[in-house]
Amino acid sequence: MQSYAAVILDIEGTTTPISFVHDTLFPYVTNNIEKFLRENWGRPELEEQIDLLRDQASIDVKDGISDAKWIPDKSADISSSEDMQAAVIYNITWQMKQNRKIGALKSFQGYMWKSGYETGDLKGIIYDDVVEAFHKWNHMGCKVYIYSSGSVQAQKLLFSHSNKGNLLEHLSGHFDTNIGPKIKSESYVNIAKSIGEQTKNIIFLTDSAQEAVAAEGAGLQVVIVVRPGNASLPSYITENANIKIIDNFLTLFNK
Numbered sequence: 686m687q688s689y690a691a692v693i694l695d696i697e698g699t700t701t702p703i704s705f706v707h708d709t710l711f712p713y714v715t716n717n718i719e720k721f722l723r724e725n726w727g728r729p730e731l732e733e734q735i736d737l738l739r740d741q742a743s744i745d746v747k748d749g750i751s752d753a754k755w756i757p758d759k760s761a762d763i764s765s766s767e768d769m770q771a772a773v774i775y776n777i778t779w780q781m782k783q784n785r786k787i788g789a790l791k792s793f794q795g796y797m798w799k800s801g802y803e804t805g806d807l808k809g810i811i812y813d814d815v816v817e818a819f820h821k822w823n824h825m826g827c828k829v830y831i832y833s834s835g836s837v838q839a840q841k842l843l844f845s846h847s848n849k850g851n852l853l854e855h856l857s858g859h860f861d862t863n864i865g866p867k868i869k870s871e872s873y874v875n876i877a878k879s880i881g882e883q884t885k886n887i888i889f890l891t892d893s894a895q896e897a898v899a900a901e902g903a904g905l906q907v908v909i910v911v912r913p914g915n916a917s918l919p920s921y922i923t924e925n926a927n928i929k930i931i932d933n934f935l936t937l938f939n940k
């Protein structure tokens with residue numbers, strides 16, 4: 686591995702078990718959405734989230750995506766709050782079944798998780814070696830950033846309410862898909878510009894083969910992280926001499 690000035694980390698399957706996202710975070714949304722909407726109905730923050738979902742739903746319907754449905758407009762008096770809530774529940778459930786990485790869904794999930802973290806019902810899970818690596822990188826003066834499909838709000842909640850305490854002080858910044866999709870090289874170029882580093886001076890750690898290829902295409906140094914429960918790696922990754930594969934962040938500090 687060459688030297689580097691900044692590290693970018695994926696979350697799911699990299700800093701955090703996939704099982705935490707799929708067996709705890711996602712069910713928190715699907716299991717609580719009905720009650721959550723009822724209790725928060727009329728709040729401006731919830732209306733902002735629904736506006737984002739409605740805009741995305743219109744795009745999906747216009748694009749002819751199968752099973753996509755409109756969310757009624759709040760200015761149309763014909764729709765009761767029950768109809769609106771049912772449409773939002775349908776939309777969230779439909780998107781989550783497909784594990785979509787779309788901004789409006791990710792933003793809504795983050796908004797719901799906020800109350801879960803604040804009440805203590807949710808606690809982010811971070812692997813032990815990640816925290817030790819944070820200390821080492823911080824000590825070396827190497828900046829650490831997060832790039833996840835989860836919204837910036839959701840990322841901050843996870844790292845501030847974690848099983849290892851509040852880890853936000855170790856992080857220099859957060860990126861979500863507002864900077865671009867994780868499977869596009871351009872997104873990594875955008876992040877490099879935003880943090881003021883050349884792409885060759887950044888390492889990106891991820892569990893995803895597609896993300897690895899995109900980051901490599903942008904000129905970043907790429908490390909694939911293998912954690913329990915991660916998907917097996919395709920041969921174009923395992924046979925790519927430019928991509929290092931590790932199962933523990935601390936391997937990166939071995940001489």
Ligand SMILES: CSCCC(=O)C(=O)COP(=O)(O)O
Pocket residue numbers: 695696697698706710786791832833834835836839840843867
């Ligand atoms: C920010 S925690 C929630 C993770 C999430 O919603 C997700 O889609 C995982 O995406 P990642 O890019 O971290 O693999």
Ligand SMILES: [Mg+2]
Pocket residue numbers: 695696697698699891892893
């Ligand atoms: Mg991942």
